[in-house]
Amino acid sequence: MHESDQPDVGPDPSTTPIPPTPPADSSALPAHSSAASEPPTTTGSGRRAAARPAGVAGFGAGVMTAIRKHPKTWIAAAGAVAFVLLGTGSVALGATIGAPAAAVGIAPTGTPTPTRTASATPTPTPTVDPARPVPANQAAATRVRTCSVAGLAADGRLGSLEAQVVNAKTGQTLFDRNGVKPGPTASVLKTLTSAAALATLGPDYRVPTTVVAGSTPGQVVIVGGGDVTLSRLPAGQASFYTGAPKIQDLANQVKQAMGGQPITSIVVDATLFGAPFWQPSWDEREERVVEGSTPYMTALMVDGDRDDPTAVESPRSTDPVSRAVQYFQQYLGTSVGVSQGVAPAGARQLGVVQSQPVTTLIDQAMRVSDNTIMEELARLVAIKNGAGNTFDALNAGVLAGLKGYGIDTSGIHIADGSGLSADNAVPPSYLTQLFIKVLNRQNGLGVVYDGLPVAGKSGTLGPGYNRFTGSSSVARGAVFAKTGWIDHGYTLSGIVNAADGTPLTFAVFALGNVGDNAKQAIDSLVAGFYKCGDNLSNG
Template structure:
């Protein structure tokens, strides 16, 4: 390539440097060096290479000291000229290479988030679910996999029984038994029957054939009383039901539907027999308007007397004549969870409120149950307890609370294993078992894999519990289908939960 010069100056227009000899500015030293190079080219090439290595080596030492954290002292490096070179021809000391600065590295690097690909979005959009509130959690890692308004408190229906059970276990204890007693009255021959809140006390001799397993018998109570009196005739009966204060019916309940038509719930009094059922052996049966009167009638019958009956309280320090007791709290919870029995749960909620000092009314149950739940260490913000059974539409619990509580239930923390044992199992037992039309058809793939509490009230269907998913992952979940929903919401819930089962830990929140 030829270079051209800028007109009038003799300077080149290209990128090369002009030969200094042509410019007339060549020094004697420069001319000498160039002559030496022409005379001994190989020697000067070697010397130049050595100088370059020394320069690079100096820079490497400096860089290594910065990254490795150790200082290295390096003296000035020089290249030896050919023996025939003059001192003026020696290679000058190179300028040290600037020290390199290490690139900063974050102290805590964020791990890449897993991308989950199994979506149940279309199932969650099923119109039968109404206003959906739901959450799913990996029970091992605590990671939320799916959420639709999961932090919003909503009516739980009978899923609330899980909270009541947990509060009862923490407050009353798993071995606590409810007593019904008879003591001597203030007058000769007078006896006082004291209701302790046991709704399982049965009018059937020995409790045989009663709905409640292992129920104590009011016939036994009467027999003990007669034996303790030693033949002294009973002159009057006083009935002490002061343990529970009114009202006897929760104002938000539909009395005609629940007490008469459905037959699921009685007036809440401290003394009753067989949950005040007309049929003592039935799961559901119409209830009376006077549970106490019904119980006293059977007590009189077994005493063999028709003496006057009055309401009152037992004298302080009165001599005990007779006592019978319920099954332990663990047994009561097991049966109530399996068959969603409202009556036992109302009893337990009231006893919890009394034990915590909150009071002995429906209104006291909110403070009582929340106090009982405090020890589980889960934030109860937003929760409101209107009753113990979940029958009231005024109850409010976020699904996110239930997913956390069911992790503890699954692990059996603080005795909660009894709640797990009492949960209905999909297609196999309780209110998820045969006869309830749950997890059928395509959803039968999840039979036996869902341990959960069912719920239904006029403005919602609910299901919450634990899924043993197809990939082996343990999931906790809560699904509320709220609003103007109908009975077919149950099948939509089952389908959504079956989706959770199939997806397992690959469940996507999309």
């Protein structure tokens, strides 16, 4: 107990003045009678014990005689005694309810001598009102944050909002709106596909395209390994995919390996990827033809099956395999017949070319949100994890690839590798946890961080994309995030280096009846995260 909390205690009874001896005539009371001046003693327990000196009976008779002779004087004296006794009682009461009271001892005769004897007072056991249950562990005091983005979060352009913000250093959730509710991610899903590919395939894995000898003399078999970056452009000409292997180089290796033997037939083995080659939930006309972002996902193709091999987006065909074989024949310098089949087991290799490593593929796909590379990686992950080689295998395959990161995948559903399907479902809370690992470059995830678009600077958040403009431009250069858009959904998720120096991870899904202006509403909200930093309030 602090000193300021201790109750006041009345005057020490040992210092209370003894009332004067009332006047009496000499015949009634001796002038120096000790019986008249000696107060009653107390026992060790505090109870009063009467003093019994000699001549008590005579003393009582003398007092009564004195009272009859001098009534006014004795009435006044009695009042003084009562006053003292009441005062003494108050002190006793104060001692009872305050600190442990000192016992007071009186000498048998003469002037009272105070003595103090230590008396241990047991600590009272607190009682708990059964009507008011008390938690076993009291919650620690938490900081009150005062920077609110509630108005920005209520913007109608955001539709049905799902969002979460986490302090990446402490792991504390600062802001949450339906953050554990799984929702369609759009291209933000590419971060999960990238993480699964790094864990399953490894950062240095390169995707091969090979040619082996067929089962008859002069027959060659081209085997698609799933590399969508293989280019039809001749040596010296750069395709859209940086450092892409050339089908011309593959054909030249085959001619050299044949040693002048004529090629009699070509067999195409594209069985690595199973049908259907188009995800049923995708809008084929929009994605393949109008926007030109996504091809039929076959195991053999050139330049992502673009009509223009140098463009980010370009219309795609309905038969990627045939386009690839056409250029293979051209570089072989033959027009022999082509059939589909399977390469003989243990066949002699005639040539091979390889893609850039997985890290390079992820970097390029993340920067420009390339659907084709991500669909390739997701399919290869599913195959490597034994889940199968079709779209239906992607959920089990990718989730198996994510298992090693130790983040709960409950509620996640993977319908494709690019995020194009509205059937994908991931809670924002998963992304905020995954991006902490990305920020810390755990398990090789630094490549994902390096490939993230930067607000106002690069990728799909850079110049030409109309992002983080106006008042939101305050966060330019501080937001590293993956963008996403599908019908009825706009998303953004990644990392904010806040104004106060706090690293934040965030995910924002604007879902439902939303339009293109949802992007500006998302940018405003994320700029609010940037300005608030660790003072961001959930209110």
